Amino acid sequence: MxxxxxxxxxxxxxxxxxxxxxxxxxxxxxxxxxxxxxxxxxxxxxxxxxxxxxxxxxxxxxxxxxxxxxxxxxxVGVIFQDFNLFPQYTVTENITLAPRIVAKENKNEYRKTATELLDELDLTEHQDKYPFELSGGQKQRVAIARALAMKPGxxxxxxxxxxxxxxxxxxxxxxxxxxxxxxxxxxxxxxxxxxxxxxxxxxxxxxxxxxx
The missing domain is CATH 3.40.50.300 (P-loop containing nucleotide triphosphate hydrolases)
Structure with missing residues (x-):
């Protein structure tokens, strides 16, 4: 709560x-x-x-x-209005960056989480794309996946x-x-x-x- x-x-x-x-x-x-x-x-x-x-x-x-x-x-995971995705990273890299660097999760764990989120948010086919290749709605879903990857309360x-x-x-x-x-x-x-x-x-x- x-x-x-x-x-x-x-x-x-x-x-x-x-x-x-x-x-x-x-x-x-x-x-x-x-x-x-x-x-x-x-x-x-x-x-x-x-x-x-x-x-x-x-x-x-x-x-x-x-x-x-x-x-x-x-x-608290926040999805900002302008998404704030890292342009130099792919969709998967955007999702796994914080769990890997900030949360220090092991590779198996953050990759498993990313795979599940990509599937759940219908992003699997976009996993290797960069933000400039995505629509606004796709960027929004990537931002949601990135926030969820850190398992916020x-x-x-x-x-x-x-x-x-x-x-x-x-x-x-x-x-x-x-x-x-x-x-x-x-x-x-x-x-x-x-x-x-x-x-x-x-x-x-x-x-x-x-x-x-």
């Missing part, structure tokens, strides 16, 4: 959000909506450990995560359908629902209200439900 308690963040004297508190149960999808500039991506960056919060706490299954921007673990998406056509959006929706059925805890930041409504989960509206 993901638990956020009294999380507060300010920039230059302006409060982005104050005493933000909620819980996400295993297998639950929380969709975070609201207009641009309201703090959704800031929250996601704090959750992933990229920036520091002012106060509060984040825990996964009772284990507290650092909120001071120094976190090094892979407890929480999976978070930043605008996962941005720039995707209807077919690719449907595929991303199906992946999120499939992972939900497998018990994955997921957060989805989106402006796409039809997409948000298609997911089986709760909605947190940063324009209405968050203190400032």
């Amino acid at each position: 993901l638990a956020i308690k009294n999380l507060t963040k300010s920039y230059n004297g302006r409060t982005v959000f104050k005493d933000l508190s909620f819980e996400v149960e295993p297998g639950q999808v929380l969709t975070i909506v609201g207009p641009s500039g309201i703090g959704k991506t800031t929250f996601l960056n704090i959750l992933s450990g990229l920036i520091a919060a002012d106060s509060g706490s984040i825990s996964i299954d009772g284990n507290n995560l650092a909120i001071d921007g120094t976190r090094q673990g892979s407890e 929480v999976l978070a998406y930043d605008e996962p359908t941005s720039g995707l056509d209807a077919k690719s959006t449907d595929r991303v929706t199906a992946i999120i629902k499939k992972l939900q059925g497998q018990g994955a805890t997921q957060l989805v930041v989106t402006h796409d209200l039809p997409f948000a409504q298609s997911l089986n989960g709760k909605v947190l509206d940063f324009s209405k439900d968050v203190q400032r």
Whole structure:
């Protein structure tokens, strides 16, 4: 379970959000909506450990995560809006890089995981391609596979359908629902209200439900 308690963040004297508190149960999808500039991506960056919060706490299954921007673990896997795939590496290399270098997994383990993820996300035929050879939807699935390869406690998406056509959006929706059925805890930041409504989960509206 993901638990956020009294999380507060300010920039230059302006409060982005104050005493933000909620819980996400295993297998639950929380969709975070609201207009641009309201703090959704800031929250996601704090959750992933990229920036520091002012106060509060984040825990996964009772284990507290650092909120001071120094976190090094892979407890939260984030799929960023621009995918952030390494252009010099193939699909398989993108997926296995962090397990090999950061998690220090042995070759048999990270190769087995990559093979399973490639199959599950319908990417096997693209495993030796480079990012420039992929469509937007294919890149999105590679980014999801790369995050899942580190076996995170929480999976978070930043605008996962941005720039995707209807077919690719449907595929991303199906992946999120499939992972939900497998018990994955997921957060989805989106402006796409039809997409948000298609997911089986709760909605947190940063324009209405968050203190400032």
